[in-house]
Amino acid sequence: MATSMLWRSTFVRAVPWRACTRITTTRVTVAAPLRMARFYSQDPSSGIHKPPGQTLAQQGQERTAAAAATTAAGSEPLVTSESTGAPDEAAAAPEVNYPPKEELTPLAKHIRDSIKIQGPMSVAHFMRQVLVNPLSGYYMKGDVFGTQGDFITSPEISQMFGELLGIWFLVQWQNIGKPSRVQIVELGPGRGTLMLDMLRAASRFKEFRKAISGVHLVEASPGLRKMQRQTLCGIPLSEEQVGGGSREGITAAMRPDGLQISWHDVFDDLPDECSLIVAHEFFDALPIYKFEKTDEGWRELVVDLEEDPASTYHFRFVLAPGPTQASRAFAEHAAYEHFKTGDRIEISPDSFRVSHDMAKHMSKNGGSALIVDYGKDYIQGDTLRGIHKHKFTHVLTEPGKVDLSADVDFNYLKQATEELVNCHGSITQAHLLHSLGIGARLDMLLAKASAHRREGLISSYHRLVDPKEMGNVYRVMAMTPLGSPTPIAFEPQAPPPQSPPPTSSKL
Ligand SMILES: C[S@@+](CC[C@H](N)C(=O)[O-])C[C@H]1O[C@@H](n2cnc3c(N)ncnc32)[C@H](O)[C@@H]1O
Secondary structure (H helix, E strand, O other): OHHHHHHHHHHOOOHHHOHHHHHHHHOOOOOHHHOOOOOOOOHHHHOOOOOOOOOHHHHHHHHHHHHHOOOOOOOEEOOOOOOOEEEEEEOOOOOOOOOOOOOHHHHHHHHHHHHHHHOOHHHHHHHHHHHHHHOOOHHHOOOOEEEOOOHHHHHHHHHHHHHHHHHHHHHHHHHOOOOOOOEEEEEEEOHHHHHHHHHHHHHHHHHHHEEEEEEEOOOOOOHHHHHHHHHHHHHOOOOOOOOOOOOOOOOOEEEOOOOOEEOOOOHOOOOOEEEEEEEEOOHHHHOEEEEEEOOOOOEEEEEEEEEEEEEEOEEEEOOOOOOOHHHHHOOHHHOOOOOOOEEEEEEEEHHHHHHHHHHHHHHHHEEEEEEEEEEEEOOOOOOOOEOOOOOOOOOOHHHHHHHEEEOEEEEHHHHOOOOOOEEEEEHHHHHHHHHHHHHHHHHHHHOOHHHHHHHHHHHHHHHHHOOOOOOOEEEEEEEEEEOOOOOOOOOOOOOOOOOOOOOHHHH
């Protein structure tokens, strides 16, 4: 059935959508200057991006030279002022007033102490500490989304996003033979908004709803688990429940409609059952390693203490002087032989493992998966970025206060599935949403909306699908069981469907 027809036939009695005023209002009235998604990346102030006018090779030479002055342990310069004959000059130099170093967050102190004892740490270890350290990792503090937080994501922009993904899973459930029991799984559910919208869309289809045995959320943050419980089960979040510091996380709750929500630390903990799995902006938060090609081969970029008094930061990137375990295990691979001196690559073994686990789970239990993220179908160099209060920041600044994310390499995720499942895409977010009938859904919402809300709906629509907004940068990959039909939106050679843009006469 064409999805626009599906929308019309199903949602024409659109009362429940109107009941979502709180969510939709929040989502469409986000102030324009603050609506920064997490995908814009080319900011040289991040600390590792290519400075303007400098080639990757030039940049590499400078960094290699800088790193040559650093021992493997990392903190003691090999080239001292004594050996260069500089002490006299230094003595004669006028006193310089350096800017104070930035605040040493509790996590920065922990990382600094760790580097002092063990030497420079991998970017992956740094990223893992910054994001999910149980005591003061970025996500552990709870709500970081929306205008009051640091960034905004597609489900938070419009209910249309989650509803349409819910429809994709409905059609997919039909494609795989309507199994009588199926669990819905989300990795990294944030506030729980995407799942709420998906479940609302799914619950309109009685047969599908009846088959849903439960919802399983893979979430590292105890604070966000409570927020997800509030969104999905209506259990209020009291002040003292917000925020991190606690290692305890809730593990189960019941929705008013009788659907059980369960939380898991890792994907591997999921029960064996046919699963419809969604991961939206999850893989970009998984740790990456960074490597640079030198004349001697791949060298790992690691995080060291920043000793330069002129720098306000506590940490800096350096190139490891020789091969590391990680460079040997991940970068020295035939697939990366063609890179030139100075080129960089980012590799996320954690993403590989999760993708493999998903494929293994699906090949055993059946199901389907959608992965939505910003990224490309190939490996990239400097995409790691820091985000704080809707602005890009230096990647190494104020650990624990700043979100870190890196582009996803969809091809790498595909390689991890080892022919256990069929992989489709990646396609653009715009292509997926148009294929699922976002135009028809928008028309339905517009028909019932006030003039003020219409403006918001139309601008959310553009934000989700326009090529210069989130339409092209976000990409979507699907996993389906071997032998099952090609999923909707992923048909090869399909011309990109276009919904007519809403006209001003509708306003
Ligand atoms: C960028 S947010 C995306 C939230 C949501 N999917 C959305 O689009 O609004 C990343 C989510 O993944 C969770 N997360 C990050 N790293 C994780 C990990 N290693 N294990 C489990 N959850 C993780 C975060 O707590 C958060 O819920």
